[in-house]
Amino acid sequence: xxxxxxxxVIQLLQVLTVAFGAPGVTGVIAKVEARLQGRRxxxxxxxxxxxxxxxRKEALAPEGTSWFFLAAPLIAxxxxxxxxxxxxxxxxxxxxxGYMGDILGGGFLLSxxxxxxxxxxxxxxxxYAQLGSSRAKTFSAITEPVVLFVVFTVxxxxxxxxxxxxxxxxxxxxGQIIRPAxxxxxxxxxxxxxxxxGRIPVETHTGTNEFGMIEEARAFEHSGPFFALLKWGxxxxxxxxxxxxxxxxxxxxxxxxxxxxxxxxxxxxALLAKACAVGCVVAVIDNSFAKLRLFxxxxxxxxxxxxxxxxxxxxxxxxx
Amino acid sequence: MDPTQAPxxxxxxxxxxxxxxxxxxxxxLRQALARDQIRLYQAQSALISVLAIVIAADRNLPDxxxxxxxxxxxxxxxxxLVMRRLLGRTDPIEGEEAPGVAGSQTLSPASAVLAGIxxxxxxxxxxxxxxxxxxxxxxxxLALAAAMVLVSFGLMIVRRDVAxxxxxxxxxxxxxxxxxxxVASGLPLILETAFLFDLLVAVVVFGMLIRAAHGRxxxxxxxxxxxxxx
Numbered sequence: 393x394x395x396x397x398x399x400x401v402i403q404l405l406q407v408l409t410v411a412f413g414a415p416g417v418t419g420v421i422a423k424v425e426a427r428l429q430g431r432r433x434x435x436x437x438x439x440x441x442x443x444x445x446x447x448r449k450e451a452l453a454p455e456g457t458s459w460f461f462l463a464a465p466l467i468a469x470x471x472x473x474x475x476x477x478x479x480x481x482x483x484x485x486x487x488x489x490g491y492m493g494d495i496l497g498g499g500f501l502l503s504x505x506x507x508x509x510x511x512x513x514x515x516x517x518x519x520y521a522q523l524g525s526s527r528a529k530t531f532s533a534i535t536e537p538v539v540l541f542v543v544f545t546v547x548x549x550x551x552x553x554x555x556x557x558x559x560x561x562x563x564x565x566x567g568q569i570i571r572p573a574x575x576x577x578x579x580x581x582x583x584x585x586x587x588x589x590g591r592i593p594v595e596t597h598t599g600t601n602e603f604g605m606i607e608e609a610r611a612f613e614h615s616g617p618f619f620a621l622l623k624w625g626x627x628x629x630x631x632x633x634x635x636x637x638x639x640x641x642x643x644x645x646x647x648x649x650x651x652x653x654x655x656x657x658x659x660x661x662a663l664l665a666k667a668c669a670v671g672c673v674v675a676v677i678d679n680s681f682a683k684l685r686l687f688x689x690x691x692x693x694x695x696x697x698x699x700x701x702x703x704x705x706x707x708x709x710x711x712x
Numbered sequence: 713m714d715p716t717q718a719p720x721x722x723x724x725x726x727x728x729x730x731x732x733x734x735x736x737x738x739x740x741l742r743q744a745l746a747r748d749q750i751r752l753y754q755a756q757s758a759l760i761s762v763l764a765i766v767i768a769a770d771r772n773l774p775d776x777x778x779x780x781x782x783x784x785x786x787x788x789x790x791x792x793l794v795m796r797r798l799l800g801r802t803d804p805i806e807g808e809e810a811p812g813v814a815g816s817q818t819l820s821p822a823s824a825v826l827a828g829i830x831x832x833x834x835x836x837x838x839x840x841x842x843x844x845x846x847x848x849x850x851x852x853x854l855a856l857a858a859a860m861v862l863v864s865f866g867l868m869i870v871r872r873d874v875a876x877x878x879x880x881x882x883x884x885x886x887x888x889x890x891x892x893x894x895v896a897s898g899l900p901l902i903l904e905t906a907f908l909f910d911l912l913v914a915v916v917v918f919g920m921l922i923r924a925a926h927g928r929x930x931x932x933x934x935x936x937x938x939x940x941x942x
Contacts, residue, residue, distance in 0.1 A: 570724035572731040572852070691742070694822040698738055701829055702731060705836045705859075706852055 396651045399487055405656060406481040407473055413664050414631040415439035415624065421671040428679045439627065446620035454613050457515045464512030465614065465621035468505040472628040475501050479555045479632070480639050482659040484563075484649045486556045494553040495543050498636075502588075505625065506532060509610050516613040524609025527686070531587065531594075531606065534693050538584050541700035545577040548707045555636065559644035576703035578641040583696035585633045587689075590626075592678045594689055604683060631667055638666040722770035723850055729763045730856040730890060734832065737863045737883055741828050742821045746799050746875045750792045753879050756886055757787030763890065767897050775901045776893075779908075783889070786908055791882060794915055798922050799875055818870050827870070828863045835859035853894040860887035873932040874925050878918035885911050 397405075419436040426433025435441075453461055475498050477489045493501075510525035543553055549568075550557040562568050569575075587594045590607040597608075611622040639647065646662030648655035684692055736756045743749050761784040768776035817824060835858035844851055864887060868880035892899065892907065925932055 566721050567724050570721055570728060572724070572727045575728055576731060690822045691825075694825045695738075695742075698825055698829055699735065702734065702832070705833065706727065706731060706856070708836065708840060 395653045397653055397656060399651065402483060402648075402651065402656060403477065403487045403489060405660070406476045406483075406487070409481060409660050409663060410476040410628060410631055410635070411473060413660075413667070414627040415443060417631050417634070417664065417667045417671055418627045420668045421675050424672050425675040425678055428675060439623075443620050443624055446623065447617050449616040451614075451616035451618050454516045454518070456517065457512075460508075461512045461515045461613075462618055464508040465618045465625065467508045468625045469621050469628065471501045471505040471508075472625050472632060475632050476635075479636055480559050480644065480647060481635055481663060482648055482656055484556075484560065484644075484647045486554075490556060491554065495546060495555055496553060498555070499539060499543075502629065502632075503532070505629070509622065509625070513610040513613070518613050520605070520609045521612045524605050524607065524612070527606045528610060531689055531693070534690060535584050535587055535696070538580055538693065538696045538700045541697070541704055542577045542581050542584070545573050545700070545703040545707065548704065549573060555640045559640050559647075562641070562644050571706075573703045573707045574641070576699050576706065578637070580696045580700035580703065581637055581641060583692070583699070585637060586674065586677065587693070587696075588633060589630045589674075591674055593681045593684045593692060596683050597678065604686065634667040634670045635663065638670055639663065722766060725766050726763060726770075726850065726894065727852050727856070729759050729766065730853040730894070733759050733763075733886065733890060734856050734860050734863070737860050737867070737887075738825060738828055740876075740879060740883060741824050741863065741867050741870070744817070746879075747796070749876060749879045750795050750799075753882060753886075754788050754792050756883060757791075758784065760886055760889055760893070761788070764893055767893055771897060773897055775904075776897060778901060779904050782905060783908055786911065787882075787886070791911065791915055794919065795875075795878065798919050818872060824866075824870055828866055831862040831866045832859035835862040850894055854891055857887050857891035857894070860884075860890065872934050874918070874922050874934060875932050877934070878914075878922065881914055881918065882911065885914065 416436065416439070419434070419439045422438070423433045423436050451462070477487070478493045478498050478501075480486075480490075506528065510529055513521035513525040516522070546555075546558050547553045550561050562574065586592075591597055595606045595608065596604055607626065611619055614622055638644075643666055646659060646666070648659040733756050736752050736759070739752050740749055743752060761780040764776045764780035764783065768774065768780070819827060836855045839851065839855035839858045844854060861884060864880045864884040867883070868877045871877055871880065889907070892904070922932060925934070
């Protein structure tokens with residue numbers, strides 16, 4: 393186990409880990425959630441089977457849609473697969489392409505993906521898809537300030553806005569973990585992630601509750617491989633956000649610090665384990681809270697905003 | 713101080729506790745039910761005892777352990793018990809929420825939180841401008857206490873019922889205890905205890921106020937007092 397991998401292979405492995413690990417993490421969350429409700433639940437591998445089935449089906453597009461309707465899922469997945477190049481997925485050191493974008497760059501890619509999916513949903517003329525994309529855009533506009541303040545906290549803590557730098561800062565001493573600015577920023581980010589991945593208390597993740605739907609409604613008109621890409625895309629987004637939370641904020645340990653094959657394999661296992669741990673917390677929250685009414689989501693976001701702003705305030709006086 | 717430098721673990725823990733206390737204060741701002749407000753007050757008071765223990769361990773002040781125990785007995789057990797009994801007596805039907813507490817907000821929860829953020833910012837930046845630095849006075853915890861004082865004032869202003877105003881006043885006392893703990897943790901125990909018993913006076917006064925308001929107008933809402941103008 394002493395073979396050293398070239399950095400380009402590790403870089404590719406970052407993308408492949410996220411690409412092929414994401415449905416598995418979704419499967420684990422669904423399983424845990426079902427067990428908590430006293431059901432046996434689907435197989436952990438079920439999301440893979442779902443995707444395989446959808447990829448074999450034929451694709452239909454509603455009448456009157458343009459090429460953009462079918463291109464949108466491809467653009468979205470491409471954007472999601474670019475983000476793992478920018479964030480520390482497997483390594484503590486920055487990989488060659490790791491510095492081509494900072495946290496804001498990753499944020500732009502996430503917004504681009506969500507924008508093209510919403511635009512494609514608008515093209516269909518279907519009321520539910522349009523409702524979903526309109527709501528998704530409205531609420532993502534109000535979560536944007538929270539994300540910005542989290543980025544400000546990171547920038548004040550490290551002097552840069554590179555995710556690698558924050559992970560290194562958190563690893564450097566126990567004092568960096570327990571400082572309020574770091575904990576508040578992580579808490580605010582977690583609340584944003586619950587919102588972005590469409591979890592309780594913002595949205596019901598399963599079932600067909602049309603009136604409460606936000607993100608889930610946007611894919612109503614897609615079918616076959618394109619629907620599979622959208623599903624896969626939301627699973628990728630979930631794993632990417634969990635990776636940012638775990639590998640940058642909460643637990644940047646277990647990452648490979650060398651190019652050894654063994655260390656990289658260990659890092660892949662550690663990443664998936666951390667993502668599943670975050671997923672278990674999300675499943676517990678899913679089962680212990682009720683969905684908020686649509687007009688109460690602003691209250692939820694204002695709580696996240698408060699936490700993020702306090703994080704920046706505590707840094708202003710230096711002691712945070 | 714350079715923000716990229718982390719403070720020590722003890723100071724960090726003290727600051728985190730202060731920050732969580734401020735968050736609970738915001739929780740009070742949003743909370744609509746009196747019994748949940750009392751629960752949040754209990755949590756906040758428990759945190760201040762934990763903070764006293766952390767500071768006692770950090771600065772080697774055994775007196776503070778006694779203070780932590782006393783403060784826990786008073787604020788986590790006694791005051792909430794008294795408040796629950798007072799509110800229980802004004803309950804028309806067993807198990808129903810005390811009148812005038814739910815829906816007594818003058819602002820919507822989101823606006824109340826935003827107003828609270830502005831108040832907290834004023835507290836923060838005023839204390840930042842004072843430039844209090846030194847090993848014995850962590851600027852951050854002090855500024856958090858100042859923000860808490862202002863937010864608890866805000867809580868008393870945006871609520872129209874006596875029960876919330878009483879809880880707001882008690883949390884004001886918590887904020888001042890927080891400031892006292894971080895700045896003057898070496899204060900003699902007898903003085904700290906005297907401050908604690910000030911709280912009992914407030915409880916008695918607010919108890920009388922709650923009973924008077926309820927006896928006069930069958931409601932805890934201060935809106936009913938406006939017609940008493942001369």
